[in-house]
Amino acid sequence: MLAFSVVQVVLSQFPGLEHITWLSVVAAVMSFAYSFIGLGLSVGQLVSHGGGLGGRIAGATAASSTKKLWNVLLALGNIAFAYTFAEVLIEIQDTLKSPPAENKTMKKASMYGIGATTIFYISVGCAGYAAFGSNAPGNILTAAGLGPFWLVDIANMCLILHLIGAYQVYAQPIFASVERWAASRWPEAKFINSAYTVSIPLMQRGSVTVAPYKLVLRTVIVVATTVVAMMIPFFNAVLGLLGAFSFWPLTVYFPVSMHIAQCKITKGRKKWYLLQGLSMVCLMISVAVGIGSVTDIVDSLKVSSNPFKTVS
Template identity: 65%
Template sequence: MRKDVEGADHEKQGTVWSATAHIVAAVIGSGVLALAWSVAQFGWIVGPIVLLGFSCVTYYTSTLLANCYRYPDPVNGEVNHAYIDAVRSYLGPREVLLCGWAQYINLWGTLVGYTITAATSMIAVQRSNCFHRYGHGARCPTSGSTLMLVFGFIQVVLSQLPSLENITWLSVVAVATSFGYSFIGLGLCVAKWVSHGEVKGTLSGSSGASPDDRAWNALLALGNIAFAYTFADVLIEIQSTLKSPPAENKTMKTAAFYGIGLTTIFYLSLGCIGYAAFGNDAPGNILTGFGFYEPFWLVDVANICIIIHLAGAYQVYAQPIFARFEEQIASRWPEAKFIHRTYSFSVPFTRNGPLSFTLSKLVLRTIFILFTTLVAMLLPFFNAVLGLIGALGFWPLSVYFPVSMHISQAKIRTGAPKWLWLQGLSFVCLLISVGASIGSVADITKNLKNAVPFKLQY
C-alpha cells in the first residue's frame, strides 16, 4: 500500500532492481508482437535506428519525469504520488485537464487494443489446432466477434472483484505470461531463421508495396513502436515504491537506464531476428500471422499466455477509469441508493470474506466493458489500433509533459539553448505522433472499406 505521508517513506522497500523489474514488466507486453512487421516497413538500416531512437527519447524523458517526483526540489521536495499530481504541481490547471484526458483516452484505447489482441490469440489457438489436424490449407473458420464477447464477459466478472489491481498474484502471473510469449516468439523466430539459413529482408524495407502503401505503413509502424515503449504513465507510481536514501530520482534514473536498456536489447533481437526470418513478409502479429505452424502446441502455449496476460492487464488499466468515474458520480449524487447501497454475498473457497458491490458498480462497469467490446468489434485491426494508441499516448505523456515540467522546475528561460533543444525535441516527437496517428487512421479507413462488420481481420 502506498503511503501518503513523508514520515512513512522508511517503510518503502523498493530498490533499483525492483524498479528495473517493474519497468521491464510495464514496457514488455503485446506491443512486442508487431516489432518484426514494424522493422520490415523500414528495412535493415532505418528499422534498428528507429527502435534505438525511441529508446533514447524514452530514457531521456524518463529521467526528466523522475526529477518531478518531488516538488519543488527533486531531492527534498513534497512527494507527488501520481503522474497527474506532478503535472498539477509544476504546471497550470489547463495542463492538468489535458493530462487527464490524455491518460484516460490512452487507458481506454489500451482496453480496446487488448480486446482485439486477446480475441486474435483465441482465434490463433483454434486455427493452430485445426491446421495441425486437417492440414495447413484447411479453411478453419472462427468467429472473432464471439470470442471478443467471451473476453468481454470475463472482464465483466473480473470487474466486480475488489481492488483487483492490487492482488499480488495478478502481477506475478502478468509478468510471467508476458515474458513467456515474448521469449517463445523470439525462440520461434530464431528457429525459422536457422531453418532457411539466410538473412531475409532488404535495406529499404517492404519492397513489394506501392510507394503510397509504404509511406502509410511506415507511419503506422512508428505508432506500433511507440506503443511498445510507452510506460511514462506508470513511472511515478513505480518511483513511489522506492526507499530513500539514496534519493528516489537517482535510483529511478538508474533503473530506467537498466530497464529501457534491457528492453531495447530484447526489442532489437525480436524485431531484427523476426525480420531476418520472414523478410518483407513479416506478419503484423508474430504469433498469430501463422508464420509458424509447428510445433503447434508451442504456438498454442504462447497465445494462451497472451490471453491470460491480457485478461489480468485489462483490469489493471480499467480500474483507474472505474475509480475516477465512480468518485465523480458518488460526489454528485451523495444520497442515491443506486450508487451507495452495498450488497454482499459469500464466495466459496475464498478467505477474503463476503464480496460487496453496489448496483451502480455492477451496471455501469458492465455497460462500459460492453461498449469497449463493441468498439473493438467494429475496429478489429491489430496493427492499426495499436499504432493509434501508441501515437496518441507517446507525445503528450512521454514527451510534452515531462519536458514542460522540467522547464518549469529548472526555470529555463524562453529562448535559452536548452529551452530550444527541449522544445525542438518535443516538436519533432509531436510530428511523429501526428504522422503515426494519420497512418493509423488511414489504415483503419482503408480496412473498413473491405471489412465485414464485427468480423476480426486476421
C-alpha cells in the same frame, strides 16, 4: 472475444491495481514466455532455410510509395504504444512501499523495464523480419509455416494471459479517473455513494464490499471496449492509433512540462528550447502516425468483407 470480455468484467471489479498484483506478475511472465518462444521460432525458421535473410535493408515491400509511408507511420505508432506507460506509472508507484523512496524505486524499475523490453522488441522484430521478410505478419506467431504447432499454441496461450493482465493495468487507472470525476460531479447521489457488504463463506475475509455504481460503470466500459474491438479488429492499426493519441500528451508533453516546472527552467534558456523542441517533434510524429493509422483502418475496412474477423 466474448470470453475475454467476461473475464475482464470479473477482474475489473477489484478496487485497484494493488489488489491484483499477482495478475501483473503473471502478465509479465507470460510476456517473456511468448517473446522467447517467438524469438526462438523465428531464429529456428531462419536457420532451417540455410541462414539466408528473408528481409531487405530497404525494408518490406509495398504496393506503392504511399502505402509504404503508411506502413512506416503505422510501425511508429506501434512502437509509440509500446512505450506509452506514463499513465499507469503513477498508479503503480502509488502501490509501492517505502523506504526506499517510491520515486527512486520506480525510476530504477522503469530503467530496467525499458531496457529489457527494448532488447526484446529489437530482437524479435529483426529475427522475424530476417526469417519471413515482407511476409512477416504483425503478430509473428501467426506467420505461415511457423512451428511446431504445439509450441505456437503455448505461445498464444501466454499471449492471451498477458493481454488479460495488460488490459487491467491500463483500465484500472481509467476506472479510477472516471469514478473520481463522477463522485465530484454528483457528490450527493445515492447510487454513486452506496455500497453493500456481501458475505462469502469460502473467502478468508468472509465478506466483500460491493458498490453498484462501480459494478455498472466498469462493466459498461469493458463491454464498450469489447464492441469497438470486435467492430475494428485490425490489431496493428488500432495499436498505432492508440499510440498516436497517447504517446505525445502522456509520455512527452506532461513529463516535459512537469520537469520544466519542477526544475524551474525559464524560457529562453538552451535547455528550455531543447525540451520544447523535443515535444514539438514528438507532436508532429504523433499527428502523422494518427493519420497513417486511420488511413490503414479505412483501407482495411474497404477490403475486409467481415469487420468482426481479426486482422493482424
